[in-house]
Amino acid sequence: RKEVEQDPGPFNVPEGATVAFNCTYSNSASQSFFWYRQDCRKEPKLLMSVYSSGNEDGRFTAQLNRASQYISLLIRDSKLSDSATYLCVVHTGTASKLTFGTGTRLQVTL
Amino acid sequence: GAGVSQSPRYKVAKRGQDVALRCDPISGHVSLFWYQQALGQGPEFLTYFQNEAQLDKSGLPSDRFFAERPEGSVSTLKIQRTQQEDSAVYLCASTKNVGSYNEQFFGPGTRLTVL
Numbered sequence: 001r002k003e004v005e006q007d008p009g010p011f012n013v014p015e016g017a018t019v020a021f022n023c024t025y026s027n028s029a030s031q032s033f034f035w036y037r038q039d040c041r042k043e044p045k046l047l048m049s050v051y052s053s054g055n056e057d058g059r060f061t062a063q064l065n066r067a068s069q070y071i072s073l074l075i076r077d078s079k080l081s082d083s084a085t086y087l088c089v090v091h092t093g094t095a096s097k098l099t100f101g102t103g104t105r106l107q108v109t110l
Numbered sequence: 111g112a113g114v115s116q117s118p119r120y121k122v123a124k125r126g127q128d129v130a131l132r133c134d135p136i137s138g139h140v141s142l143f144w145y146q147q148a149l150g151q152g153p154e155f156l157t158y159f160q161n162e163a164q165l166d167k168s169g170l171p172s173d174r175f176f177a178e179r180p181e182g183s184v185s186t187l188k189i190q191r192t193q194q195e196d197s198a199v200y201l202c203a204s205t206k207n208v209g210s211y212n213e214q215f216f217g218p219g220t221r222l223t224v225l
Contacts, residue, residue, distance in 0.1 A: 008150075010126060032202060043216035044153065087152050096141055096205070097166060100152030 001026060006088050006101035013108055017078050021104045023071040023088030032091035033064050035073050037084045038103065044087055048074075078108045112136065114217035116202050122223045123192045131187045133202030139215075141208055142185050144177055145201040147219070151202050159185060160208060170221045192224045 006023045013019050025033075043057040048055065050062040052069055061074040071088055088101040123129050135142050139142045139162055145153035146169075155169040161182040170177070174192075179185040189196055199219040205212040 004152075008183065043218050045216070046213045096160075096208065096212075097155040097158055097169070098153075099155065100145075102150070102152045 001062075002101070003027060003092075003099045004088055004101040006104050008102055008104060010105040010107050011105070013078055015078060015080060015108055015110055017098075017108075018074065018076045019078055019106060021073045021086055021106075022074075023073075023101055025048075025069050025071070025090045025099075025103075026080075027090070027092045028069060028110040030090045030092040033071050034098070035062055035071075036087040036089050036100070038087055039084045040089045044100075047086070047099050075106075078106075080108050080110070082106060114204055114215050116200075116220050117126070118220060119218060120221050120223075121225065124225055125192060125194060126150040127192050127224075128188065128190045129192055129222065131189075131200050131222070133185045133187070133204075133217060135183065135185070135202070135204030136206075136215055137183075139204035139206050141212070142179060142203040143203040143205075143214060144187050145203065146171075147199045147201055149198075153204055156187070156200075189222075192222075194224050197222055197224045 035047040036044040037047045038044040050064045052064050054063045059076045063072045084104040085105045087103045090099045117132045144156040147153040157177045158166040159179040174190045176188045201219045202212040202217045
């Protein structure tokens with residue numbers, strides 16, 4: 001079983017739609033959680049950190065449920081420019097490495 | 111300011127050839143990471159440096175992979191006797207400080223194709 005699991009998609013949604021991505025992680029000792037965005041043939045870039053209290057950045061809302069070891073990302077009012085792969089990322093232990101999910105591909109269409 | 115840079119951006123190697131991939135982190139960044147990203151997968155951790163010290167190399171897939179950062183800035187990932195399964199994008203990332211809450215800034219990657 002992979003440490004971080006995501007539905008690879010693709011999710012095809014029309015502009016203006018609301019879309020939600022989910023992610024589960026297996027290591028209960030995981031400490032920090034993130035969503036990264038990766039455009040086609042580009043490097044990953046931090047989208048937002050994820051906190052237990054939930055956090056929002058404009059149209060994006062991230063949520064962490066430690067008991068269920070579950071992370072979510074909600075995108076409201078999708079734009080064409082949101083089309084990308086969204087990577088669920090977990091940091092565990094004293095080492096500084098990040099563990100990435102396989103990514104969920106989003107395609108927003110007209 | 112300048113971000114993380116990597117060279118070459120693309121590398122084609124014949125099976126059995128040795129390759130060297132370079133990473134220039136953001137100036138002053140203490141931590142440097144190498145990741146391998148296969149097609150359709152997320153990046154997978156290879157190794158981590160804090161300054162010049164290689165503190166974690168648990169992700170290196172075999173002893174054909176070797177990384178160094180002798181002066182605590184530029185790093186080189188070397189792959190000896192390349193195999194087809196080494197074909198992937200190799201990403202380098204750096205962070206300013208040590209610790210899990212520091213954002214990792216990624217370079218554009220080197221796309222390695224082994225024929």
